[in-house]
Amino acid sequence: MSTPLTSENLRLAPKVVLHDHLDGGLRPQTLIDLAKETGYDRLPSTDAGTLATWFRESANSGSLERYLETFAHTVGVMQTRDAITRIAAEAAEDLAADGVVYAEVRYAPEQSQQKGLGLDEIVEATQEGFALGASRAAADGRTIRVGTLLCGMRQADRSQEIAELAVRHRDSGVVGFDIAGPEAGFPPTRQIDTFEYLRQENMHFTIHAGESFGLPSVWEAVQRCGAERLGHGVRLADDVTVGEDGSVKLGEVASYVRDRRIALEMCPSSNLQTGAAKSLEEHPFPLLAAERFRVTVNTDNRLMSDCTVSSEFGLLVEAFGYGWEDVERFTLNAAKAAFIDYEDRRALIDDVLIPAYQALAGDGS
Ligand SMILES: O=c1[nH]cnc2c1ncn2[C@@H]1O[C@H](CO)[C@@H](O)[C@H]1O
Ligand SMILES: [Zn+2]
Numbered sequence: 474m475s476t477p478l479t480s481e482n483l484r485l486a487p488k489v490v491l492h493d494h495l496d497g498g499l500r501p502q503t504l505i506d507l508a509k510e511t512g513y514d515r516l517p518s519t520d521a522g523t524l525a526t527w528f529r530e531s532a533n534s535g536s537l538e539r540y541l542e543t544f545a546h547t548v549g550v551m552q553t554r555d556a557i558t559r560i561a562a563e564a565a566e567d568l569a570a571d572g573v574v575y576a577e578v579r580y581a582p583e584q585s586q587q588k589g590l591g592l593d594e595i596v597e598a599t600q601e602g603f604a605l606g607a608s609r610a611a612a613d614g615r616t617i618r619v620g621t622l623l624c625g626m627r628q629a630d631r632s633q634e635i636a637e638l639a640v641r642h643r644d645s646g647v648v649g650f651d652i653a654g655p656e657a658g659f660p661p662t663r664q665i666d667t668f669e670y671l672r673q674e675n676m677h678f679t680i681h682a683g684e685s686f687g688l689p690s691v692w693e694a695v696q697r698c699g700a701e702r703l704g705h706g707v708r709l710a711d712d713v714t715v716g717e718d719g720s721v722k723l724g725e726v727a728s729y730v731r732d733r734r735i736a737l738e739m740c741p742s743s744n745l746q747t748g749a750a751k752s753l754e755e756h757p758f759p760l761l762a763a764e765r766f767r768v769t770v771n772t773d774n775r776l777m778s779d780c781t782v783s784s785e786f787g788l789l790v791e792a793f794g795y796g797w798e799d800v801e802r803f804t805l806n807a808a809k810a811a812f813i814d815y816e817d818r819r820a821l822i823d824d825v826l827i828p829a830y831q832a833l834a835g836d837g838s
Contacts, residue, residue, distance in 0.1 A: 490573050736769055
């Protein structure tokens with residue numbers, strides 16, 4: 474007998490998230506507490522419910538640029554060691570409570586320097602928070618491992634510095650690098666030397682691409698910069714043609730991405746808010762999944778989208794009729810594309826994910 478695919482069972486199922494921003498996942502009450510403690514006086518509300526609604530509605534702007542404006546407030550309180558540690562600890566606890574067993578959480582250290590913190594200090598405070606959150610989750614009977622990705626901001630000029638920071642902290646939890654921020658006008662080739670440097674250091678990286686800009690951005694990220702995964706990548710669908718008879722034809726970029734098993738870090742709710750997809754029905758997720766791209770399911774920003782990994786799975790299950798075998802496939806896709814050692818990925822897949830999904834699907838009973 475298979476377990477019913479309810480939202481509660483989706484929450485309990487072990488999941489892997491590859492694309493989750495630390496500064497997009499604060500608890501509203503924490504934001505209010507920290508604003509008070511750190512003297513940040515520009516919050517739109519000091520009531521947790523009102524603030525949560527403000528984020529969801531303001532982020533629902535149809536434009537990535539306006540969506541990103543909301544981060545001024547979360548970043549605004551991430552300026553002290555203690556605040557950063559608390560936020561990271563709670564992120565690990567919240568992800569674990571949602572059934573996430575392995576998470577890659579990203580943030581841009583350069584944005585936490587408004588009060589003079591050093592970059593290394595910021596990374597250390599974040600790592601301390603994740604360790605604390607993981608140990609609290611363990612005390613509650615939940616196992617979570619968190620790896621971090623450091624983001625350089627595309628509109629700034631500090632990617633090289635941040636890439637070097639990532640390499641410096643590679644043995645203490647930093648597993649990769651990314652560039653985030655506005656996409657239009659800031660192609661990934663602006664940082665091409667940094668990606669070259671990262672490859673020479675054998676460091677993993679993903680690139681936000683094909684979110685608010687089209688296929689050329691995806692092509693640059695993959696072919697000129699060497700991205701191993703793509704943040705969103707929704708515009709890759711522009712290179713997939715569905716004929717009137719339902720036949721599907723891939724262009725060269727899409728074929729390459731599929732052939733090389735380059736993972737797509739898809740974040741449906743975020744894409745609806747930024748206008749990367751007009752509606753869930755028109756989102757390319759089901760097409761790319763059916764064509765066997767390495768699609769993964771992610772949150773992007775839990776605060777702005779008022780979502781969790783399991784609620785994002787819930788949306789897809791509801792809209793496209795997915796079953797446990799699909800949830801398992803998307804989860805295994807994420808585990809395969811994680812920026813951790815092969816042996817650790819194997820253990821995650823063989824010892825945690827496969828047995829759990831076998832039980833959920835009712836195999837062998
Ligand atoms: O979907 C997105 N696309 C591009 N940039 C983003 C997205 N979500 C968040 N950030 C940006 O990444 C920074 C570091 O975490 C955030 O401060 C935000 O500006
Ligand atoms: Zn993102």
